Amino acid sequence: MQVIQHPAETLRTALVSSRCDLTDRYHKYSREERRLLEECLCLGDGSLFRPITVHSVSDWIHSHPEEPQDFQSFYSNPYPSKPIKGHSTIYLQIIGRWVHTLSVLYVRWLRDYCQAFYYWLVVKLLPPVTVAATGCAFRVNSSSHNLQIHAGERNQLTTPDAFGIMGITMIDLYPKDSWNFVFGKASLTEGN
Template sequence: MQVIQHPAETLRTALVSSRCDLTDRYRKYSREERRLLEEGLHPGDGSLFQPITVHSDSDWIPSHQEEPQDFQSFYSNPYSSMPIKGHSTIYIQIIGSFGEAEAETGQYVEWIRDYCQAFYYGLVVKLLPPVTVAATGCAFRVNSSSRNLQIHAGDLVP
């Protein structure tokens, strides 16, 4: 296993912005909101952010090379998901069966729930009961390389 841990200075550079509107917004955050953001500068020291563990070369990070993204470009991205006023709950639902990996999958779903709860600070994240692929009415295919079932996400998310 490989552990990916960025130096604090790299993280600080990514979070600091030269845009006045962003720095003004940061000053208006509550002490708890600033703590959440600043804890990212010291991964492994706090309770929210831990170094990323890469288990194999097929994990996302080694197999999908991406350009680094700083906070300013993330914040300015018109496609980033932001909570909608009046909506305060995120629902997560397992689709399909994971067979022998069912117990492991439950732990992963809990981790996803915890991550969403931290990322969308202030929103409630609830797990819904699992449903079958057929119950979704979605288009799907079997990936020719991995032989895994893939559901057409456009049928799930409006």
């Protein structure tokens, strides 16, 4: 796996903003929050963030090689997904029942993070739904005996003002019948 690194100064220059509201917000952060942001800029140099490497043949990237993407190829994409008027909300949808009481707090943290990262969009939590309400096929895995949701289908969860809907679940996913499981699936072009 190739690890692409950019000098910290290049990243700082790329992320400097002239918007007063953003610089004012930065100055209101606590010392710990500023440390987190600064370590994000010094990739691999600090204690919080280190480059991901392949450790064994059981790692995902070893079994499922993917083309590397650096920032320049991402930025120069001629067909980026951009919000359009009337479709500027990201919805977070909890699917299935969550047993752990901290789960709701974690999802709220995720919402707050998404709201900060996608500051030009609105991020909202939808009420939790059952697996059946998604309209996706599901199965019980013959090996693990766990419920699994088919992640390759377009679900029935739509809202008219959505830029996108992210389903969050603690239930296993599978992309097609021949696969045992998958960690997740995302698409900016296949439905919501």
